[in-house]
Amino acid sequence: MARRPTRRPPPTDHRAHGVTTAPTRDPRDVLRTARRWVVKIGSSMLTANGRGLDHDAIARWSAQIARLRDAECEVVVVSSGAVAQGMSRLALKSRPKAVHTLQAAAAVGQMGLVRAWDTALGAHHITTAQILITHDDVGNRQRYLNARNALRELLAFGVVPVVNENDTVAVDEIRLGDNDRLGAMTAGLIEADVLVILTDQQGLFTADPRTHPDATLIRDAMIDDAALTDMAGDSKGALGRGGMKTKLEAAQMAARSGAATLIAYGHHDDVLDAALRGDPVGTLLMPRDPRAGLPARKRWIADQLQRRGRLYLDSGATDALQSTGRSLLPVGVTRVEGRFQRGDVVGCIAPDGHEVARGLINYSADEVSRLLGARGADIANRLGYPGDPELIHRDNLVVR
Missing domain, CATH: 3.40.1160.10 (Acetylglutamate kinase-like)
Structure with a gap:
C-alpha cells in the first residue's frame, strides 16, 4: 500500500x-x-x-x-x-x-x-x-x-x-x-x-x-x-x-x-x-x-452531536476557557440545564448565548446544581464527600 x-x-x-x-x-x-x-x-x-x-x-x-x-x-x-x-x-x-x-x-x-x-x-x-x-x-x-x-x-x-x-x-x-x-x-x-x-x-x-x-x-x-x-x-x-x-x-x-x-x-x-x-x-x-x-x-468530544446538558458561564470563566484553555471550575458556572451523568458531553455557554466549549463532565446534573459558584474548598462541604476540583478537566475540554 x-x-x-x-x-x-x-x-x-x-x-x-x-x-x-x-x-x-x-x-x-x-x-x-x-x-x-x-x-x-x-x-x-x-x-x-x-x-x-x-x-x-x-x-x-x-x-x-x-x-x-x-x-x-x-x-x-x-x-x-x-x-x-x-x-x-x-x-x-x-x-x-x-x-x-x-x-x-x-x-x-x-x-x-x-x-x-x-x-x-x-x-x-x-x-x-x-x-x-x-x-x-x-x-x-x-x-x-x-x-x-x-x-x-x-x-x-x-x-x-x-x-x-x-x-x-x-x-x-x-x-x-x-x-x-x-x-x-x-x-x-x-x-x-x-x-x-x-x-x-x-x-x-x-x-x-x-x-x-x-x-x-x-x-x-x-x-x-x-x-x-x-x-x-x-x-x-x-x-x-x-x-x-x-x-x-x-x-x-x-x-x-x-x-x-x-x-x-x-x-x-x-x-x-x-x-x-x-x-x-x-x-x-x-x-x-x-x-x-x-x-x-x-476530536471525538468535539464531534458529538448530542449534548446531554449545558453549563452557563460568567464572563470570567468564558475568558479563561477561550484565552488560556484552563479547566472549567464550579466558581464560574451560574446555571445548569439538562439531565446528565458523569462522563456525558455537555456544552459550555457564554453570557451571549453561544457555545464556547464542550467537554466530558465530572459530575451529574444534580451535583453540578449544588456546586454552582463553589470554590475548591467548598466542594466537599456542599457535596458531603470529596470530589474533583474541576467540573471539566482541560484534557477533556474542547474550545470551539
Whole structure:
C-alpha cells in the first residue's frame, strides 16, 4: 500500500471578495497528493430526484472510484439514498413524517442501495462492505473506536466501505442528523486527507444562486472564515435532510481532523477524476493548518452531536476557557440545564448565548446544581464527600 504523503502547512492567505481565500500556492495540490478519500453522495444525486436509484450515475462514480484506486488512493463512500429508494419502491410520493414509516422505507431502500454499489464496484473487481451507523455508535467511546478499527482494517484489505446512517433503527434521539455530518465523522474516523461532498449545486456561492443571479462561485477558501457562514443557505430538498449550511458545518468538522473538503456538482463529467487532477471544480475549503488537527480523543468530544446538558458561564470563566484553555471550575458556572451523568458531553455557554466549549463532565446534573459558584474548598462541604476540583478537566475540554 502506498505511503501517505506528509502534509505541508499552507502559506499565508490573502483576502478577496470578503472571503479568506486559499493560499497563493495552488491549493488544489492537497487533492493531487491526497491518498485517503471520503466521498459523500446525496439523495438527490443517487435517486434521480425520486425516480428510483440512478444506476447509470452509480456506475460512473464507481468507475471514477476505481481510477482513484488505480492511483493508489483509499476510498470510503458515504451514500445517502436508502429512504429515497424505499420511497420509490413503496410508491410514496413525499418523504414520510411518521418515524416508523421512515424506518420501513429505509429498510426497503437499503437493500437496493447496497446491492447497487456492490454490483457497480464489483464490475471493477472492487470488494465492498456495508457499514451502518447511528449516533449511539459514535457517542460511545468504545464503539467509536470499534468503528474506526473496522474501517481501517477494511481499507487495509483493499475494500471500499459503503457507509450510511442506520435509519431503520435511528430516531431523533440517536440520529446523526444528515449524511454530510456522517461524511465528516467518517473522515475523522479514518483520518482522511479529503472529504468530497457531491451535491446538486456547483459548490458554495457568495449567495443563493437560485434567488441571487449575481452570486459567484467560491473556488477556494479557508474554512475558518466567518464570512462563509453568512453565504451558506439552509435550503433542503424533498429527499434529503442537508442544505449548504450543513455542508459547511461538515467541512468545519472535517477540518478538525486536518482534512480539506471539496463541495462539487455530482454530475460534473468525471468529477472525481477532475478533483484528483486538481482541476478547478466545485469549492475547496481548506483547514488553516492540515497538520494541526485535534488529537483523536478531543476530536471525538468535539464531534458529538448530542449534548446531554449545558453549563452557563460568567464572563470570567468564558475568558479563561477561550484565552488560556484552563479547566472549567464550579466558581464560574451560574446555571445548569439538562439531565446528565458523569462522563456525558455537555456544552459550555457564554453570557451571549453561544457555545464556547464542550467537554466530558465530572459530575451529574444534580451535583453540578449544588456546586454552582463553589470554590475548591467548598466542594466537599456542599457535596458531603470529596470530589474533583474541576467540573471539566482541560484534557477533556474542547474550545470551539
